[in-house]
Amino acid sequence: MSRDVFIAGAAMTPFGRHDTRSMQDLAQAAVLGALADADQNRIQAFYNANVYGGMVLGQVLMRDLGITGPALYNVENACASGATAVHLACQALRLGLYDTVLVWGVEQLTRLGGGTIPLQRNDYKTELYAAQGMTLPTVYAMRGSRYLHERGETAEILARIAVKNRAHGARNPYAQQRKEVTVEEVLNSRPVAEPLTLLQCCPSQVDGAAALVLTTVKPASARRPVRVLGSAVQSGHLEAGCDDILDAEITARTARLAYEEAGIGPQDVGVVELHDAFTIAELLYYEALGLCGKGGSADMLRRGDTALGGRVPVNPSGGLLAKGHPLGATGVAQMVEITWQLQGRAEGRQVDGARIGLTQCTGGGIAGVDHAASSVHILGV
Amino acid sequence: MERPNGENPNPQPSWLDRSDGVPQLAASRHLETGRCVFPRVPATSPAAPRYEPVTLSSYARLYSHTVIHPNPKTGRTPFALVYADFPEGVRVFGPLDLPEGTRPVIGARLEAVIDESADGNPRYVFVPAEEAGQ
Numbered sequence: 127m128s129r130d131v132f133i134a135g136a137a138m139t140p141f142g143r144h145d146t147r148s149m150q151d152l153a154q155a156a157v158l159g160a161l162a163d164a165d166q167n168r169i170q171a172f173y174n175a176n177v178y179g180g181m182v183l184g185q186v187l188m189r190d191l192g193i194t195g196p197a198l199y200n201v202e203n204a205c206a207s208g209a210t211a212v213h214l215a216c217q218a219l220r221l222g223l224y225d226t227v228l229v230w231g232v233e234q235l236t237r238l239g240g241g242t243i244p245l246q247r248n249d250y251k252t253e254l255y256a257a258q259g260m261t262l263p264t265v266y267a268m269r270g271s272r273y274l275h276e277r278g279e280t281a282e283i284l285a286r287i288a289v290k291n292r293a294h295g296a297r298n299p300y301a302q303q304r305k306e307v308t309v310e311e312v313l314n315s316r317p318v319a320e321p322l323t324l325l326q327c328c329p330s331q332v333d334g335a336a337a338l339v340l341t342t343v344k345p346a347s348a349r350r351p352v353r354v355l356g357s358a359v360q361s362g363h364l365e366a367g368c369d370d371i372l373d374a375e376i377t378a379r380t381a382r383l384a385y386e387e388a389g390i391g392p393q394d395v396g397v398v399e400l401h402d403a404f405t406i407a408e409l410l411y412y413e414a415l416g417l418c419g420k421g422g423s424a425d426m427l428r429r430g431d432t433a434l435g436g437r438v439p440v441n442p443s444g445g446l447l448a449k450g451h452p453l454g455a456t457g458v459a460q461m462v463e464i465t466w467q468l469q470g471r472a473e474g475r476q477v478d479g480a481r482i483g484l485t486q487c488t489g490g491g492i493a494g495v496d497h498a499a500s501s502v503h504i505l506g507v
Numbered sequence: 508m509e510r511p512n513g514e515n516p517n518p519q520p521s522w523l524d525r526s527d528g529v530p531q532l533a534a535s536r537h538l539e540t541g542r543c544v545f546p547r548v549p550a551t552s553p554a555a556p557r558y559e560p561v562t563l564s565s566y567a568r569l570y571s572h573t574v575i576h577p578n579p580k581t582g583r584t585p586f587a588l589v590y591a592d593f594p595e596g597v598r599v600f601g602p603l604d605l606p607e608g609t610r611p612v613i614g615a616r617l618e619a620v621i622d623e624s625a626d627g628n629p630r631y632v633f634v635p636a637e638e639a640g641q
Contacts, residue, residue, distance in 0.1 A: 241578075250521060250546070250549060251546060254520070254522060254546055255600050258588070258600060258601050258602060258630075259575065259586070259588050259601075259602055260588070260600055263575075264573055264575065264588055267573035267575075268571040268572070268573055268588075268590055269571070270573075271571045271572050271573060271613070272570070272571040272613070275571075275613045316576070316579075317574075317576040317585075318575075318576060319573045319574070319575050319576070320573050320574040320575075320576070321573075322573075364544070365598075366537065366540065366542030366543060366544050366597075367542045367543060367596050367597060367598070368570065368592045368596060368597065368598045369598075371570075371571065371590075
């Protein structure tokens with residue numbers, strides 16, 4: 127029998143350069159924060175999400191806290207690792223394997239030396255395309271060029287995403303980049319992969335951790351209990367033939383499953399944290415998540431629907447563009463932000479009256495599929 | 508030379524087809540769905556029997572593009588990358604060599620050129636092509 131899953135505790139470290147803190151320091155800070163927020167420590171299982179940290183990382187990270195003994199699962203699904211770990215935890219809770227578990231995500235990208243995050247190279251097709259110049263910015267830039275061509279837009283519409291999310295991030299003490307920018311500043315920043323400029327790309331030098339305590343025991347605190355209404359993970363279909371690269375099919379499919387499970391539709395969502403690794407992504411995901419109709423994303427942005435104060439604010443945290451994108455931590459941090467939003471704890475960037483929030487994360491560039499993984503979670507009070 | 512187990516330690520890249528004596532891009536068509544994938548599924552793959560080999564035409568249409576601007580610290584100059592759609596119904600990613608001062612244009616006709624001369628490692632690149640009949 128399915129059981130309700132609640133978020134009893136939520137915490138994260140500020141995202142940014144943490145030159146003097148180890149990955150252990152970051153993960154432990156987030157975990158202790160979530161446990162304190164939940165006001166309990168009877169945890170029956172642990173889920174660690176990370177991409178580049180290596181083998182049995184979770185056990186390494188928690189050893190000095192004495193978190194040893196119970197099951198600890200290490201989860202990797204590229205940028206969707208954190209959200210995938212939450213999804214697996216929800217499954218276990220709903221099946222009754224556990225009553226209370228702890229999920230965290232952590233990443234320390236500053237130790238990789240900078241530059242573009244490398245594609246995975248264990249595949250002959252990705253190997254070929256990487257040798258030919260494919261990187262993740264390339265993949266999104268291709269979508270950007272095609273979007274501007276088909277929709278009759280200019281690069282200004284892309285820049286507007288960066289302006290919005292960086293304005294949101296300026297209000298968030300957990301965000302790495304807290305400076306508001308203008309359209310002109312975005313367009314005049316260093317070109318990276320046309321039509322994308324530097325301020326349209328999430329920073330690649332970022333560290334951080336986020337954690338959630340998930341439970342089937344309704345929290346007794348005075349705060350509004352946040353429930354996980356829907357949780358879905360899907361993998362990408364083979365891209366054969368000449369598919370439409372503006373159709374974020376994997377995200378649309380994952381969102382449909384999450385909406386169905388939650389028993390709601392896109393019109394019921396009041397706040398969204400989505401995977402804006404590059405500006406073009408946010409426009410495509412408006413459509414894939416059903417926040418607007420196909421072809422409606424540019425007008426939705428121009429109307430201010432997705433800005434703080436708009437109909438359905440998107441990325442009030444600043445998103446990946448401003449808050450930062452420490453891969454394994456991102457999906458968990460998105461849910462931390464939505465939890466705080468639904469409980470009225472997002473000081474400085476609070477969305478008024480939201481009762482349902484959605485998070486969306488995509489993971490991994492594999493040549494030949496429309497992303498390796500996608501995850502959508504719907505939270506509600 | 509083959510290894511004792513019959514494997515070739517230096518196989519031809521799966522994207523390269525020399526069966527007609529002229530190097531061409533190699534793809535595969537799924538036998539059930541009829542949809543094409545590039546590069547060709549390697550012959551060693553257990554999935555290979557699900558596909559038939561397809562040799563791509565020399566010409567394609569530019570579907571989308573970007574110009575990469577390497578970090579100035581590298582000293583490298585900008586270069587163009589494209590998705591090119593082939594009449595066999597498959598999209599190929601690769602670099603586009605453009606004359607100086609020109610830019611990629613969606614819908615433009617491209618020719619796939621295979622360079623086997625460089626260092627023994629063949630590579631393919633797209634170049635602009637005149638419209639057929641011109």
